[in-house]
Amino acid sequence: xxxxxxxxxxxxxxxxxxxxxxxxxxxxxxxxxxxxxxxxxxxxxxxxxxxxxxxxxxxxxxxxxxxxxxxxxxxxxxxxxxxxxxxxxxxxxxxxxxxxxxxxxxxxxxxxxxxxxxxxxxxxxxxxxxxxxxxxxxxxxxxxxxxxxxxxxxxxxxxxxxxxxxxxxxxxxxxxxxx
Numbered sequence: 001x002x003x004x005x006x007x008x009x010x011x012x013x014x015x016x017x018x019x020x021x022x023x024x025x026x027x028x029x030x031x032x033x034x035x036x037x038x039x040x041x042x043x044x045x046x047x048x049x050x051x052x053x054x055x056x057x058x059x060x061x062x063x064x065x066x067x068x069x070x071x072x073x074x075x076x077x078x079x080x081x082x083x084x085x086x087x088x089x090x091x092x093x094x095x096x097x098x099x100x101x102x103x104x105x106x107x108x109x110x111x112x113x114x115x116x117x118x119x120x121x122x123x124x125x126x127x128x129x130x131x132x133x134x135x136x137x138x139x140x141x142x143x144x145x146x147x148x149x150x151x152x153x154x155x156x157x158x159x160x161x162x163x164x165x166x167x168x169x170x171x172x173x174x175x176x177x178x179x
Contacts, residue, residue: 004066011056019066020049027070034078044081048073124174128167135163136171 004022007015027048032041051073052059052066061069125133131153138149139160146164150157 003064005061005064008056008059008061008066016053016056019052023067023070024049026067027074030071031074031078034075035081040078040081044074044077047077051077120174120178121171124171125167128170132163132167132170135160136167139164140167 002010002015002018004019007019024045028041028045031044031048032038035041035044048070052070059069125136128136134153135149138144138152139146144152146157146160150160153160
């Protein structure tokens, strides 16, 4: 059986195939220990042997085993991969997040429903007595407080509250009929 150094020195496909068969599992295990990822260990193992094939004429093995050199290539490739992933993650953090883009159809449907509801409320308001309608327009639609509405209408605050209470009851009854 030829040593790793002899196979490396030969440098042909058959010799390299024998080196691969001899050390692929050990290189994969080393890559897995470095990355804790089966898929990445497979990729690194492939890259290690691709690098070894490309550099077979440039590299002279110091020891009889190619394994130390293959391990150092695996370590270098793993560090390169970790740096690449880190740069990629940092780049992703710099990209503004688009967030969730709401569906335009939902917005349109919501606006149409809101417009229909407002039209129904306004139609119901037209059927109310003037005093109740004025109280609703000032307090519920105009967002005035009952004190300010009472001053504007020239009535007691209790009267405005009473009118709003009756108007709300009419609006609820009208909404139930519309269903």
